[in-house]
Amino acid sequence: MRKHGFSPHSLIEALHSVQDTFGYIDREALIFVSGSLRLPLSKVYGVATFYHYFTLKPQGKHTCVICTGTACYIKGVPALLDSLQAQYGVTLGETTADGELSVLSARCVGACGLAPVAVIDGHVAGKLTPESLLKRLEEVIHHELHHQS
Amino acid sequence: MSFTTNLEDLIHVRERVQTELAGRKHRIHVCVAAGCLSSGSADVLAALKKTIQERGLESTCLVKGVGCMGPCAGGPLVCIEPEGIYYAQVQPSDAEEIVEKLDREPVARLQMSTDEPFFTRQKKIVLENCGRIDPEEIDDYIAAKGYHALYKTLATMTPSEVIAEVVKSGLRGRGGAGYPTGLKWTTVAKTGKQQKYVICNADEGDPGAFMDRSILESDPHRVLEGMAIAAYAVGADQGYIYIRAEYPLAIERLRKAIKQAEQGTFLGKNIMGTTFSFHVELRLGAGAYVCGEETALIASIEGGRGTPRPRPPYPAESGLFGRSTLINNVETLANIAPIIRYGGEWYSQIGTAQSKGTKVFALAGKVKNTGLIEVPMGATLKEIIFDIGGGIPDGKKLKAVQTGGPTGGCIPEDKIDMPVDYESLAQVGSIMGSGGMIVIDETSSMVDVARYFMEFSVSESCGKCVPCRVGTSQMHDILSRVLKGEATEHDLAILEELCDVIKNTSLCGLGQSAPNPVLSTLRYFRKEYESYLRPAEQAAANNHGGVQ
Secondary structure, eight states: OGGGTTOGGGHHHHHHHHHHHHSSOOHHHHHHHHHHTTOOHHHHHHHHHHSTTOOSSOOOSEEEEEEOSHHHHHTTHHHHHHHHHHHHSOOTTEEOTTSSEEEEEESOOSOGGGOSOEEETTEEEOSOOHHHHHHHHHHHHHHHHHHHO | OOOSSOHHHHHHHHHHHHHHHHTOSEEEEEEOSHHHHHTTHHHHHHHHHHHHHHTTOTTTEEEEEEOOOSOGGGOSOEEEETTTEEEOSOOGGGHHHHHHTTTSOOOTTTEEOSSSHHHHSOOOSTTTTTTTSOTTOHHHHHHTTTTHHHHHHHHHOOHHHHHHHHHHHTOBOTTTTOOBHHHHHHHHHTTOSSOEEEEEEEOOOSTTOOHHHHHHHHOHHHHHHHHHHHHHHHTOOEEEEEEOTTOHHHHHHHHHHHHHHHHTTSSBSSGGGSSOOBEEEEEEOOSOGGGGSHHHHHHHHTTSOOOOOOSSSOTTTSOGGGSEEEEEEHHHHHTHHHHHHHOHHHHHTSBOSSSBSEEEEEEEESOSSOEEEEEETTOBHHIIIIIISOOOGGGOOEEEEEESGGGSEEEEGGGTTSBOSHHHHHHTTOOOTTSEEEEEETTSOHHHHHHHHHHHHHHHOOSSSHHHHHHHHHHHHHHHHHHHTOOOHHHHHHHHHHHHHHHHHOSSHHHHHTTHHHHHHHHHOHHHHHHHOOOHHHHHHHHHHHHO
């Protein structure tokens, strides 16, 4: 916020900083941002909920962002979602009960040449099939468990 | 004007880079744009560098990362210059063999044929440097005649001469609506002496479109140069690039490019030592499709919710912070440097009578060669899909082509002989849009596709005006019922009526074009809709039963 001189115009930049640092924007963060930029809390809340990129809920340990752009949709996103539902019991916007995995959606990650695409923990995986997606997710989740033991 | 950096300096950099290159027998280019990176090209680049180093070939062979080469589905891509050999699906383990055979024959099992129309039919102006230069090296850009146009502008042209050249070129906005760029510049320039802004719209929201991302990742300086020329022409000294937060690589490369350009005095205070100053800052979007609309984009840069407002006043009169503002799309700005370099006359000879120049398309969906292509305006859909795109895979039949993003239209198979330009597309009920082109084969249901697009519009409608907020969701409900087999002929009539209302009464471009996918599929694939319908008598009987 200091970078932008505490200007009310920098609200979106401030929210980006909060989310980059904490992974999500909680109530305290909203109140803090509203206080330091001298903006009404209602406006800060309005902006934070208007944009899809901001999330007010904590995410699971791992995230799987499914691209739901047109090219990915045509090339089989519905099948990917069915397989996630069957394996983990979650669909877009949900987190598994054990907090291991969040499934999110993106409008388009711009890798349409590789459709269908998912972004798993920040890494883009392309040309997915239900089998290869589940395999990738298993690897990511188990890799972590393995490290802990 | 007096210059501290002059043409000789630019030529000097160019010659230095060219001598460096001439000293090398081979140059290995590895694509490091987002598509290939996600297929693992960073490891390929590292493996090739390591192999060259181990064999002590650094002085004869250069390995570098370059921007998007185009055929993204074949990634990771590697190109050997000056021979012009393309390798597809390269793995790190292939590095040894590639280096081994540099002086001998190409590695046949990896080689892509470059005689195919994908390579021969394209005309590259915007993408001339993509896949050739290192996007993170300003010297590479200068060596490819970069910033020469900016120098020419400042040294030899008045602002009105610059605008005259852009008017002469016939360039039209590449963001979708196709408004003449020269006219937009003239309007902003005419607002007199005041604080003005230049905004580059890099909020590429259309799903299935990745032209702007590729340009920014592969050749960021070209866009900065275009912005600086535009700023000089209209009299602005501050610029913003509004870019989607979903494009982290493009953001990183732009940040680097701005820093390098400032160090080289191509941006910032006193550009090239002249009295002209122009500062550029990045502003990140946060995932709202409507922010591609110019008034919504301005609201978002100002830190608010991205909701559009009625026009006029247009941003040219009252834009960012209430000042006169020029907003151009990434691809539009990427066309500026070549227009200044070679003249508007040259540019206007490419394309059709109404649509000049070339257009970049993101070819995706059910087509063999998915990727980024650039063709002259007026090329036919058939050429794009069957020649350049290589046709439909798995022996399937083409059903429709969707252009213009989620608010564009679906063009049926029997119309693919039509030329692609702003007017022809509008005639068949679609729009040029930003350049996404999605090929749909016979396995997809057009009603389902239409519902998918409506779902998009429902979720992306900002909610400010009623026709768009309520209308799109009503249309989505009807389409869902059609798919479930619960709708009747009467519902189709309501659907058509809704389309008409939303199209004519919505506030901004999103609402006005949201019915396009439904209108165009109803127009060309009505039979498909009808096949889902329930007979009217049966419906009436059921309704009657409901009342009892």
